[in-house]
Amino acid sequence: MALIVVMEDEPGTRMLVAAVLRNEGHEVFAAEDGAQGLRLVEAHHPDLIISDIQMPALNGFEMLAALRSSPVLAGIPVILLTSLQERAHMRIGMTTGADDYITKPFRPGELRDAVVAQIKKRDIQAKLQDVAVDTAVRTALDSQTRQVARLYERRLAKALSERWPSGDGGEVDERFTDATVLFVDIPNYAAVSEQLNGQELADLVRRFYGSAGDTVYLFGARHMQFIGEGLLALFVDASDTRSVSHSLRAVRAALGLADSARGIRQYLERQYPGRNLPRFEVNVALHNGPVTLVRLQDPLHDAAARILPVGEAVTTAMLLQKETSAMSWSIAASASTLAAITGEVEIDRRARVSLQGRAVPLDAAELVALTL
Numbered sequence: 001m002a003l004i005v006v007m008e009d010e011p012g013t014r015m016l017v018a019a020v021l022r023n024e025g026h027e028v029f030a031a032e033d034g035a036q037g038l039r040l041v042e043a044h045h046p047d048l049i050i051s052d053i054q055m056p057a058l059n060g061f062e063m064l065a066a067l068r069s070s071p072v073l074a075g076i077p078v079i080l081l082t083s084l085q086e087r088a089h090m091r092i093g094m095t096t097g098a099d100d101y102i103t104k105p106f107r108p109g110e111l112r113d114a115v116v117a118q119i120k121k122r123d124i125q126a127k128l129q130d131v132a133v134d135t136a137v138r139t140a141l142d143s144q145t146r147q148v149a150r151l152y153e154r155r156l157a158k159a160l161s162e163r164w165p166s167g168d169g170g171e172v173d174e175r176f177t178d179a180t181v182l183f184v185d186i187p188n189y190a191a192v193s194e195q196l197n198g199q200e201l202a203d204l205v206r207r208f209y210g211s212a213g214d215t216v217y218l219f220g221a222r223h224m225q226f227i228g229e230g231l232l233a234l235f236v237d238a239s240d241t242r243s244v245s246h247s248l249r250a251v252r253a254a255l256g257l258a259d260s261a262r263g264i265r266q267y268l269e270r271q272y273p274g275r276n277l278p279r280f281e282v283n284v285a286l287h288n289g290p291v292t293l294v295r296l297q298d299p300l301h302d303a304a305a306r307i308l309p310v311g312e313a314v315t316t317a318m319l320l321q322k323e324t325s326a327m328s329w330s331i332a333a334s335a336s337t338l339a340a341i342t343g344e345v346e347i348d349r350r351a352r353v354s355l356q357g358r359a360v361p362l363d364a365a366e367l368v369a370l371t372l
Contacts, residue, residue: 041073320353346367
């Protein structure tokens with residue numbers, strides 16, 4: 001059964017919709033206006049939203065626009081409720097992103113059929129996603145087999161020659177004199193994975209890292225790659241983002257990742273009640289400095305080159321993230337990052353952080369929100 005949020009300012013209709021859905025076994029949260037309903041959606045991440053159009057505080061179209069603009073909530077299907085007089089406006093709702101609509105007054109059977117259709121569509125999409133993931137896993141295993149073969153060939157080539165052919169690979173490296181490195185990791189990943197089976201863990205990974213990837217690219221990341229259970233993203237100035245500094249875009253992405261983690265935590269509590277899973281949270285670190293995207297070409301094959309971010313800024317961001325976890329900070333930014341966004345963020349605690357292998361501590365602060 002599904003978790004459904006109902007938004008309807010007319011008490012009788014709201015009670016009718018909620019009663020019909022609960023009789024079908026669904027879990028229902030009801031709101032009397034769009035603003036209250038949107039808060040319920042942000043808190044519970046429902047499977048479906050049923051919303052009236054004409055409501056105080058935030059009407060159905062405004063709620064729908066806010067929903068579709070959120071990278072975390074945009075995929076939730078929406079059924080709009082409309083009166084006969086409002087049918088001329090339904091094209092607006094459908095082009096704004098509604099999935100279906102029901103004309104009031106409606107029969108309970110119409111509501112049940114519309115809900116069943118949306119849930120079936122959701123289940124089909126989930127199955128298609130599972131198939132895509134399975135295909136990706138098989139592809140990754142095939143790739144790993146090929147990589148082992150290439151590793152053997154590289155070792156053989158090294159025995160025959162003191163060094164690889166030099167080539168001109170350095171000419172295609174990308175060098176940035178100033179960039180912001182974001183590194184995010186899940187400190188309790190191992191503990192959480194011990195209490196979930198393979199399918200449950202795969203679902204968790206898809207939910208969080210799918211959202212994480214969308215978030216960093218939404219804010220204009222130049223490069224992104226996974227490192228273990230962590231995600232590294234690089235933000236630089238670009239022609240289409242000059243109005244917003246790369247440091248501020250990285251901060252917005254970090255705050256978005258923290259919001260995604262809160263959503264995953266609520267999902268786990270709702271999905272697995274009583275399991276007492278370790279608290280799901282993330283730690284994010286931000287640091288500025290020069291970064292080079294090194295292109296690594298396999299000299300024995302014509303395979304596509306791989307990109308590796310290197311530089312002191314990359315190493316420092318990853319070391320800072322480890323210490324951020326130990327200090328229980330959600331988001332930490334180094335002094336060099338803070339200097340680029342002074343006055344645009346709210347900070348809480350400050351500290352001189354000792355990094356492994358570094359003689360001089362790093363000045364850092366805990367970021368909590370934007371001032372904008």
